[in-house]
Amino acid sequence: MQKMNNKNKIFIDKLRSAGLRPTNQRVEISKFLFNRKNTFHFTVEELKNSMNLKRSKKISTATFYNTVHALKSAGHLKELSLENNTSYYDTNITSHHHFFDNGKVIDIKSDKIAFHKLPEAPKGKKIKNVEVVIRLENNN
């Protein structure tokens, strides 16, 4: 069914590398996420709403969750812990940090933060990653 043109190869490859068959729904999700100039942040609910808004045949919630989860596990998406009851995802998987301002996420390029000192991991453990979240508030 899926027209297997070169244009979609990159998006299909991400799915395959996540162990997912490139079905229509998944390819559309993959394109929506990765076929753009700038990376962005989203919640699954936001993704679902913005994609389904323009579609007559809606993609189901479960498919969004499954696909996002698999893409995350394969390393194509990064999950952010910013608020305690919504998962934010980032299509920018390079090492970087975030400002968080009342539900809005802003990237901080990796080179804008440098450590002078960092602790060692407890014995038997190693550091998987270091995440900095700078929370913002209004100026007075």
Added chain:
Amino acid sequence: MQKMNNKNKIFIDKLRSAGLRPTNQRVEISKFLFNRKNTFHFTVEELKNSMNLKRSKKISTATFYNTVHALKSAGHLKELSLENNTSYYDTNITSHHHFFDNGKVIDIKSDKIAFHKLPEAPKGKKIKNVEVVIRLENNN
């Protein structure tokens, strides 16, 4: 009803400063949280379970949530964003950071992390706080 002895004054004061009347349930929660040598981390569910385990008359879930929320708003507890579907709280409200290892939270003293470089807040905003989470994995 509440025996207003000096021993409890400090725990009662935390409640009052959070705008809460020092009822029996709340004083017990406040004592459970703050009447100890070392600070600790907890989820509301864990707090409820460990307190109610030894009680014949259970404190209701709503009271735990309300009290924790008010104490947090008053600055007596710190909420941590570590996992996306459970709120962790910390009775250590001083500035510090965390290791996070598969559901387990470990404090990192403030002086163990130093920044060489930090970005400025976007215009109109100021920095509320800077949180570092170092995620750990096993040394295989």
Added chain:
DNA sequence: TATCTAGTTTATAATTATTCTAAAGTAAGT
């Protein structure tokens, strides 16, 4: 100290984000 009232507690229902289930549909190998 008895009374009163606004604030509290509780069980339960409601909500939100997410995961599970199982029936109907489809990709891709033969």
Added chain:
DNA sequence: ACTTACTTTAGAATAATTATAAACTAGATA
């Protein structure tokens, strides 16, 4: 074209949290 294992989907289930509203109580007042 056929087959089979993987997908999609609607809807149910779950988990964390918040809301509701009836019964209860702290603490001010008479």
